[in-house]
Amino acid sequence: MSTIIKFDLKELRKFTNDNNSCVIEKKVTQNLALQPWCLGNLKESIKNLLDYKIGKFDKEFNGIILSYKNLRILQNIGTIRKDNSDISFQVQADYFIFRPFVGATLSGVVNKKTITHLGILVHRPTEERGNKWLGESIEEGQEVSFRIVSMELYPISEGN
Secondary structure, X not given: OOOOOOOOHHHHHHHHOOOOOOEEEEEEEEEEEEOXXXXXXXXXXXXXXXXXXXXXXXXXXXXXXXXXXXXXXXXXXXXXXXXXXXXXXXXXXXXXXXXXOOOOEEEEEOOOEOOOEEOOOEEOOOOOOOOOOHHHHOOOOOEEEEEOOOOOOOEOOXXX
């Protein structure tokens, strides 16, 4: 079971108003597939499915889901498609999505420092030997600004 990351909605609202945060708010209507055993408590099952996606890159949203609000189930009857045992329900929610991009400048507080990386996911560059790594002069708890020069985001796998 994964840990659910909780963001304060007021904090997320501030992020969406800051063009340098890479956080957007977007109302989305989508079909979510549930197993038949999840139908005992439909709303709770959908909430659990969405909670699982928090903090992970989602290909459909092209970003990392930070939170959602105003969850609505738009249909009382699910749909079975083809020979699949999943039952799909149309839902709508307002999502907060972190969409970083190459060239964006972000700020953060260093929460972990090792010899090879900083806990704000600013990785040690692969430069020639002998070049000093800028992370050597940074301490935990220090606020830093950085520019994204490359990214590798991995979507959650289908079925999860």
